[in-house]
Amino acid sequence: MILSATDLCKSYGKLQVLKSVSIQCKAGEICGVLGANGAGKTTLFKIILGLVKPNSGTVNLEAQGIKPIGGIIEKPALYEYLNAYDNLNLFCKIQGLKVSKGDILNRLLQVGLPIDRTDPVRNFSMGMKQRLGISIALLNNPKCLVLDEPFSGLDPLGISALRKLIIDLAEKEQLAILISSHIIEELSKICNTMYVMKQGEIIKSGLAQDIILENTTSFSFSAPNIKLSEALKHYDVMYKGEIAHVTITTNQVPKLIQELADEQIFITSCVPELDMDKLFQ
Template sequence: MQQIVKVSGLTKQFGSFTAVDQLSFSVEQGDVYGFLGQNGAGKSTTIRMLLTLITPTAGDIELFGLPLQLHRKEILQQVGAVIEKPDVYKYLSAYENLKLFAKLSGINPSRALLMNQLEQVGLAERAHDIVKTFSQGMKQRLGIGIALVHNPQLIVLDEPTNGLDPQGIADIRNLILFLSREQKKTVIVSSHLLNEIEQIATRILIIDKGKKLVEGAASTLINAEQAILEMEVANKDSANRVIASSEWSNDLLPERDGKLLVKIKRSDIPAFNRMLSSNGVDIYSLASRNNLEDYFLQVTAGKQYVGTFTN
């Protein structure tokens, strides 16, 4: 599979502050690449370097097998991006916005092509309505339509569902899946909404304080044989002492929402439950979880910002 993006040792410093620290990763053709991290982790800074909006302090970026610094114009002709909320002209219609941005990109598309583009992002019926009347989700879809107007091979979306209601989030999710599966585009999606990324990503990168924590295929990062056991007990201090003296003593994770968490093999859950009960621990509830949110909790165990992802 062709590598669309290859980043090696990427670093960005602002004075004495290191926003991105020796970051390396790759994105393959056809990926929906989930780029995860808390607010301030370095996601947006990395994306801005990929788009040449800011200059790296150190490191190398290759897109489509070419060094970005030497082939900027050629490369960016194959890239479309939406950075957080799209900048559109609110007193023009969706069609007029798309036509204007197409011309700014150096192309002169036909009306049929522009209408087809609006159809793809679900705005054909509102093509001639003033953007001022659009919901935030519709503006976001228009921004993606603008990013697609020159038919790029790589699409970069930075927090595309920020501020959207559940329907708007679902619309963006379905649009990303359409771009990937039907149009065979490569998509990088930066987000802190783990549930959304879990539904669309083929590969995932998690960063913290500008450094890579983990990267890999979504299907292999979440091990079906492992689980996070979430427990509500009568006496947490007593339960912690019992677990600390058991074979699972090294698997206890930081509490979340007042509940105890243990990383455990699914096959060990019955024995673990019996161990607690036989040691006098009264269990109010016990649930086995295994999703991206819980995986994130595992790789960031002990970090204080986990609540950012679980609220």
């Protein structure tokens, strides 16, 4: 296990922000922390990064080297008036790294940044700033990367490009990556494991796929002739055009698809719909 945080507690005055939080992440794993605003995600990440001291509990990092962990909290801290190259060069100096011009250009390429952009990073899109932030976080080769709400403020294309970069870093570099978000769809597409946080406590944890399926109480089925189904009359169903929203558990889905196929209704898509109340119960 690269990262093991155990029984972390943190209070600000009377407010208990973290109540015995334990979390683990291994090499090559992308681990999501899902929680509503104020659940304590940023505080947890700050403690893991060593920026805030917990009242009790431990953070153990199984990594050698001068920087076992790197990360971005809230948004990347960049020198807005410098260009990407100069930002990276300056952070290399701050972190005591001797690098050539070629190394810096390679690092920009690694995170998919154009090396011909010489204008200040204040002109950069949020997605480009996140990439540069990740490049800075990766200096000195940490084994663990912590990204607090990395998708916030990005458009769908930016989200998908950043998702690809994060998956590559986990798979190719075998980094242990911790990501927070309050949007489950963002985490479900990228995480292997997931922790659900509510008011400073971990209320659920496990494989991301299992958590999603266990908390899915309805599916939407699409087919051009779905409204003609007799089988669906035996289910709790609501129609919207060619889509039927059916209250059904995951293990009932194959039977329903078979019943529909027997009626010559061939499903073109079947999408699980998470029950957020159940998820945060």
